[in-house]
Amino acid sequence: MDLNSSEYFYVFLALLFVLGLVGLLALIARRFGLGFPVSGRANSARRLAVSELLPLDSKRRLVLFRRDGTEHLVLLGTESDLLIESNIQPPQDTFATVLNETSGRVPAIGKDIN
Structure with missing residues (x-):
């Protein structure tokens, strides 16, 4: 079977059409929330x-969920899920809170802020 240049062109167009359909379906799935969550979106409601996700191996991962200011550590697997720790209070002294407390003052070398 010998393909001439016009048949190569039609095969290329069909490939572009199929890839375009796949991309369109991916955009529709993302729009309706059927894909992976986008971390850049902030919704206060x-x-x-x-909070964090740590893959342990190909079948298990540790996930830290936050709900109403309380964190829960869960081990997710293919066969079962296990609650490891519940009602974890998140750390209070984060970088943002320390930065707000110092209110932009930078100490000189060897000097105390206060």
Whole structure:
């Protein structure tokens, strides 16, 4: 079977059409929330968030969920899920709070802020 240049062109157009359909379906799925969550979106009405995710191996991962200011550590697997620790209070002294407390003052070398 010998393909001439016009048949190569039609095969290339069909490939572009199929790739375009796949891209369109991916955009529609993302629009309706069927894909992976986008971390850049901030929604203050949401009460549940994933704080951290740590893959342990190909089948298991540790997930730190935050709900209403309380964190819960869960081990997710293919067969079962296990609550490891519940009602974890998040750390209070984060970089942002320390930065706000110092209010932009930078100490000189060897000097105390206060």
